[in-house]
Amino acid sequence: MAAPIAVHLEFGGGAELLFNGVKEHHVTLPSQSEPWDMKQLLVWIQRNLLKERPELFVQGDSVRPGILVLINDADWELMNQNACACLTAAGLDCSVGLKPAH
Amino acid sequence: MPAQCSSCTEKRAVLKRPKTGHSLCKECFFWAFEEEVHQTIVAAELFKSGETVGIAASGGKDSTVLAHVMKLLNERYSYGLELMLISVDEGITGYRDDSLETVKRNQQQYELPLKIVSYEELYGWTMDAIVKQVGLKNNCTFCGVFRRQALDRGAVMLKVDKICTGHNADDVAETVLMNVLRGDIARLRRCTAISTSSEGEGVVPRCKPLKYAYEKEIVLYAYFKKLDYFSTECIYSPNAYRGYARTFLKDLESIRPSTIMDIIHSGENLSVREGVKMPVQGTCSRCGYISSQALCKSCVLLEGLNRGLPKLGIGKHHRLHDKILSQQPLTEKEERKLKSVDF
Structure with a gap:
């Protein structure tokens, strides 16, 4: 069992408009049998935070192309995207920032 | 865990460059980004020492990064340019008034003179008033046509020799696609040009120093440098046609990041057969x-x-x-x- 983890989410560059204009969210992800990864986090964000026009945020099981994702202030394309066990590895400091490129 | 920087091999990489695939740390990325813009400027001989250059500034990420990099390179490489900011106030309440505040802060931050030209003073119409009359269908046509001329008028008032705009690689690739899709051969032929020569009186030559800079890198440059920019979309609906081209391009880019450069390359090397009818300027x-x-x-x-x-x-x-x-x-x-x- 993975323990609940605290995540600091930040939406910017216009992406915050899909979240009632709120840029920063401090959330706690519930414990689950597997470690949390980005794919699951995106589903969780969509279910719990996303307020409107999901098609502008997600496409398939990833973010919409053009949205940049930073994990702990680094481009997520540097990481093995789907295997982002880094969410747990980074522990309480984990922050995810999402911003559209335009 | 994030990789190490492939350039200095010391620090933690912060991004994967779409153009090269390299993983770079903040400092190496800043250096690479700035040097590439410098190379673009030098290779295309965009400026001559002693020239006065107007930077078209909207307060958005592209023009903010452009102003920042132009000022920095002008000092680092002694271009000998006199830089100023030119902004167009389209008269869009809740959008342009806010972004112009950003430009005014940029003016202070970069210590550059600023000239704002407004649609209202030039044409007697604000975009708010135009939308009231024409609705939300063709309003972007008015805005686009007026902006092009407004920038020239501002440039003439300021007596600048050249205007540079923040068009990035993604913008140019989008435009190539759109011109293909619309069959606009005349524009297709000139849209990849990095600079325009003076086309006549009252038309100031323009250039695009960020032509080969990916949007992703511009956003991350602005983000990591903590530049002050405005990131709200215009309230009067996005240009729908460009939106489709943009989405298509972004989808392709996610599979093959070089797509953007590839399309620009195609556009640059197209030649139009003799005898194709072109509008006469x-x-x-x-x-x-x-x-x-x-x-x-x-x-x-x-x-x-x-x-x-x-x-x-x-x-x-x-x-x-x-x-x-x-x-x-x-x-x-x-x-x-x-x-x-x-x-």
């Missing part, structure tokens, strides 16, 4: 601005607004130009066609 007989018709687009649009015939400048109504110029009245049938506005 002349000047507007009313305002003297460049135009391929008797009246420039801006004058026709304005005439339409002032006469309460907003569709005059939308679509092809060239035959009516002579009538407008000689101030002949339009027939009832012609008027009816130009009045109907689709909301």
Whole structure:
């Protein structure tokens, strides 16, 4: 069992408009049998935070192309995207920032 | 865990460059980004020492990064340029007024002179007033045509030798695609050019120093440098056609990041067969601005607004130009066609 983890989410560059204009969210992800990864986090964000026009945020099981994702202030394309066990590895400091490129 | 920087091999990488695939740390990325813009400027000989250059500034990420990098490179490499900011106030409440505040802060931060030209002072119409009359269907046409001319007017007022704009690689690739999709051969041929020569009186040469800079890198450069920029989309609906081209391009880029450079490369190397009919550039007989018709687009649009015939400048109504110029009245049938506005 993975323990609940605290995540600091930040939406910017216009992406915050899909979240009632709120840029920063401090959330706690519930414990689950597997470690949390980005794919699951995106589903969780969509279910719990996303307020409107999901098609502008997600496409398939990833973010919409053009949205940049930073994990702990680094481009997520540097990481093995789907295997982002880094969410747990980074522990309480984990922050995810999402911003559209335009 | 994030990789190490492939350049200095010491620090933690913060991004994967779409253009090269390299993983770089903040400092190495800043250096690489700035050097590439410098190379672009030098290779294309965009500026000459002693020139006054106007930076088209909207307060958005591209022009903010452009202003920052131009100032930095001008000092680092002693370009010998005098830089200033030129902004266009389209008169869009809740959008441009806010972004102009950003430009005013940039002016202080970069210590550059700023000139704001407004649609209201140039044309007597704000975009708010235009949208009230024409609705949300063709408003982007008015805005685009007016902005091009407004920047030139601002540049002439400031007596600058050149204007540089923040168009990035993604923008250029989008434009190539759009021109292909619309069959606009004349624009397709010139849209990848990094600079325009002076096309006539009142038209200031323009260039795009960020032409080869990926949007992703511009956003991350602004983000990591903590530059102050404005990131709200215009409230008057995005240009739908460009939106489709953009989405298509972003989808392709996610599979193959070089797509953007590849499309630019294709555009740059296209040559148009001899004998293909091209519009002949002349000047507007009313305002003297460049135009391929008797009246420039801006004058026709304005005439339409002032006469309460907003569709005059939308679509092809060239035959009516002579009538407008000689101030002949339009027939009832012609008027009816130009009045109907689709909301």
